[in-house]
Amino acid sequence: MKFHFSRHKLRGRERILERFFEILPGLLSWSILIGMVLFSFKRPLAAAVAIIAFDLYWLLRLFYMNIFLSLSYYRLSMEKKTDWMSRARGIDRLDSYYKDLEGKEKPKKIKSWLSYLIHKTEINHLRNTKERPPLLKDIYQLAIFAVATESREIVEPGVESMLNGSFPPERIVVVIALEASAPDNVKSGIKQIEKKFSKKFKHFMVVLHPKGIHGEARVKAANTTFAARCAEAYFRKINILHENVICSCFDADTVISPDYFSCLTYHYLATPDRIHASFQPIPVFHNNIWQAPGFARVLDVGSSFFQLIEATNPEKLVTFSSHSMSFKALVDIDYWPVDMISDDSAIFWKAYIHYDGKYRVVPIYTTLSMDVTQAETWWRTVINVYKQKRRWAWGAENIPIVMRAFLRAKNIPVFKRIKLAIKLFDAHLSWTTWPFLLSIVSWLPLIFATRQYEQSIFYYSAPRIAGTIFTLASFGLIVCIILSLLLLPKRRVRHNILRRIGHAFEWLLIPPISIFLSAIPALDAQTRLMFGRYMEFWVTIKRRKD
Amino acid sequence: MLVLRKLIFYIFLIIYLIACPLIVLYAFGFIFKPDAQEPIIKTGLIYLSTVPPGASIYLNGEPTKLKTPSSLQELDPADYAIKLSMDNYLDWSHDIAVAPNKASVFDKILLIPKKREPKILLNEKFENLIPLTGVDFFVLRKSPALKDWVIYYWKDDKQYPLLGEGLDYGNMTVSAVHTIDKSPGMLFYLNSGTGRRYLYVEPDRDKPFIKDITELFTTAPEKIAWDPSQPRQIFTFQKGYLNMIDIINEAVYPRYITDVTGFGFLDKKIYVLGNDYALTRTNLDKGSAEVLLDDKHIGEALFAGKGFFKILPVVEDIILFITEKGELITNHLPYRFTDDGVEGSSFYEKNRRLLLWEKKRVGIVDFLTEVIEGITFEKGPELLWVDVKAGNIEQAFWVYEDSHILFRDKAQAWLIEMEETGRPHLDALIKVRANSSLFYAENTGTLYYLDSASSKLYSLDIIGQKPLQEKEARDKKKEKMKDRLEQEQ
Known part of the structure; x- marks a missing residue:
């Protein structure tokens, strides 16, 4: 479907619809919060019943998410020792490889056995599509790093990490998308990186993104789009088909795991209709995890958990942060939107709409690591984290564009559009409202209760029931604590055991953190969108302490 | 998956x-x-x-x-x-x-301690204790002579003579003392050799305010009252009109308000029930007059032929009218709560509950607004009497918010626990000196009284310190939460 994926240059009905859907998320969030407060005041008994029902829903959803978090983590740990390149090579001779798999001795360990089973199923599925993927030797990786103000010490580990994997570096094209307005020390740092690494890859480009290009906003996507266009010209020049290029868009601080490109390559080859798919790894924030304050650590581990859970539901998975996709698809849809902040999710929606719903995200069970936000002082870190979460929540800017597209997308089944729209709204509304409902609003009926209410059994049993629900929820918290400890990097650090114990206790900060550094920034973002106060892009400060 | x-x-x-x-x-x-x-x-x-x-x-x-x-x-x-x-x-x-x-x-x-330990506070004998509500002291009388009157500050357990030294009034005897709830001021009626004198006193540890206002009284008033927040403007009632006495400026404003059947004060406003049974409220300087009731039919039905009304506005929307016979009328349905017998009242503002007492029983009116569904004709709050089988209740107090009532029946102090169902729990506390009053400090949960045997000043803890501190902390927390919510709204 031809669709102008932008909120600019709209006229008439489209402009009205755009504003309507910009207002809607914030309006719904505020209505829920204020409505529940007023409801608690006017009808405390009925409000208390609603809150009990909500608490139970939240508890079951927590357990539900815990199950899939555990399964997803298990899958991640299952694939740690997988030789992806070997599997990718096998795809080159698909039928015989499948026969070899069938005849192979089944692994004895359960993890290996499960991995083998999934792999065999994928290969069989690929065989049955009669589609033949490109040969491994024809596959190239395009890695774009967006750099604005990040120093060499931030960017270099990411570039270097691409040399540590089993995917041959001579088949990797590296593009540093550098803002022309970057400070001189940043530019010189990138020059030094280029000097050090350029000969180790297929090709190494530093693309300077000029300021003031018409139609662009001050957003990262404008930078990466400019760089991608340069990369496209390069691939055309050396006659490499776009279908054989997998594009990965990384933040400046992204450090990929050694098996990232091999895992990505395998999944690219094994996925039928690979052009119409994005590939989402599990983001972790391990680069400086022990240097950051506890609250920032807990929040970012929570983000990793969220992605792990989402990975178990590919039908509704949307791309987040650093991820990969077919370069052909990227070119087809005209790259990332150059006037949107949330390019990571916007690119998925843009592709989804462009291909009339025939686009999906394939989770890949490998990790890439980024920095936890931190600053020189604790208070400055709080501000930075707040701004970062607000920027993430600015993903709500996709809602009006997606909804306008859905209203026109007759080729996408109605049921699918409704399901995705509900998920989109649900994600943003629960982000802003749940922490308040659980921590604050749930106590209001007791405070506003009139004498009449105090004579009812409900007044006394409701707190007991709520207490039981929250006690049961603590089991969910224990699961999160255990998995977060397992997910932490195995690098040796001073006082390793003490740090880990301290990290376990940091999870008790979840109630205030979820309000002040998650719900409030999200509400801030939705309210700005509601009032048309569009956000400037704010570069997350990245720094590493020694 | x-x-x-x-x-x-x-x-x-x-x-x-x-x-x-x-x-x-x-x-x-x-x-x-x-x-x-x-x-x-x-x-x-x-x-x-x-x-x-x-x-x-x-x-x-x-x-x-x-x-x-x-x-x-x-x-x-x-x-x-x-x-x-x-x-x-x-x-x-x-x-x-x-x-x-x-x-x-x-x-x-x-819970009643098995052993209640009264504490002796002053090792002197007193004839009477005069309680004042809403202030941090009460008055003790050793003899009718004014020089033998003592102010006792119960927060820091210190006593001071009511009058400083060198004043002429010390040897005059007190025939009566007039006090107003929540006001530190007291008006003494003194007998001097030359006749009655009126002495206005506001006690203070260092410098009490004392003013002889005898000259400002042209005739003996029938009633005297003042607004607790403006105690130096006294209003006297006689023959259907009010005089205003300005103590500071030593001025009298005769017939300040005329055609008066009843009056009362709240928050620097005077409530006046006129001879036409209209109820008005004005500032003390007679500015910003508001008519609260101008329906002649209702006014006559409620107030006609009953004589003088003492008006007690306990909060802005609840006004009590009490006749000399003890009939109680309010501005809430069913308007008339009792026909006679009410000796006194005490209002608990937080839960809007009114405590009344007659000689033989205590009663409670719950003004908390409730919408009761299914009722076609609004009944309004009910007066619930508790028969405590008393002989002559002269004082009663709310204790521990409104969970208990302390009352004095002649020389015996009792504590009732108010129950939602069943008979109330009645516990005898202590015997006090005959014809003397009690003072109860809710802030500290302490009862002050003159011992029946020794006539000395004693105190008795009714509620422990810990529950009071917890209650204070709970109240503060609730107030903060409500303020925060009001700000968010």
């Missing part, structure tokens, strides 16, 4: 759809007992809290594992014998009828 996800989703959905209504029903007291005649039973609940907390709870003679504050849940509707027991305190027992889907609430049960 997709199939597994869908399967687990539907399992959880079914769990929620079944569990949610069951939990809500359980919260309302419905429980499922498959063995019973009726499988679904509407249960009730008993909530118990004590001051101090931690009392063991016995249900029908059997110990439960619970301690106060606690609730006994899943009780079949029936009568239950409850006993609370705690070391060093007398057992508390009560028969409680549990109704289906209702909570029988026994909040702030004050």
